[in-house]
Amino acid sequence: MNNEPKCWICGKTADSREHVIKKTDLVRAYGRGSFSSESGPAHVKAGKIMTLQGPDSTRVKYQSSLCQDCNNAFTQPFDLAYDRFVDWTLQNEESVLRCRFIDFQDVYGKRLRGFANKSFQILREGLRMSARGGRPARSF
Numbered sequence: 001m002n003n004e005p006k007c008w009i010c011g012k013t014a015d016s017r018e019h020v021i022k023k024t025d026l027v028r029a030y031g032r033g034s035f036s037s038e039s040g041p042a043h044v045k046a047g048k049i050m051t052l053q054g055p056d057s058t059r060v061k062y063q064s065s066l067c068q069d070c071n072n073a074f075t076q077p078f079d080l081a082y083d084r085f086v087d088w089t090l091q092n093e094e095s096v097l098r099c100r101f102i103d104f105q106d107v108y109g110k111r112l113r114g115f116a117n118k119s120f121q122i123l124r125e126g127l128r129m130s131a132r133g134g135r136p137a138r139s140f
């Protein structure tokens, strides 16, 4: 039996590791690295504290769960949508905290609202899949 991991999106061989903590979030918060072992970010997993050497550390990546094509090309628009969401949220932090909701139309405009909703459906399904350790419950 072949136990080679499969891409959870297309089913090809999974030869690419996705970040658990998005690389752009680490770079936004701590810079491109290398991170200082004394003053850089710490990663805590199962109660064990470890330093991160940089935003590409294997400590902040899943096991291979995607193929190169899906991790680089297919998911890129969703990564960009996520980055836009985070940037917008940080730029509008005071308003978001006061209103306690975010309208995707404010973030993406009318044309991209449907795309954003789809992106978050895929993200949510990916997170559920990761928590379950298997394939997504639905296809996209």
Ligand SMILES: [Zn+2]
Pocket: 007, 008, 009, 010, 011, 012, 066, 067, 068, 069, 070, 071
């Ligand atoms: Zn794939």
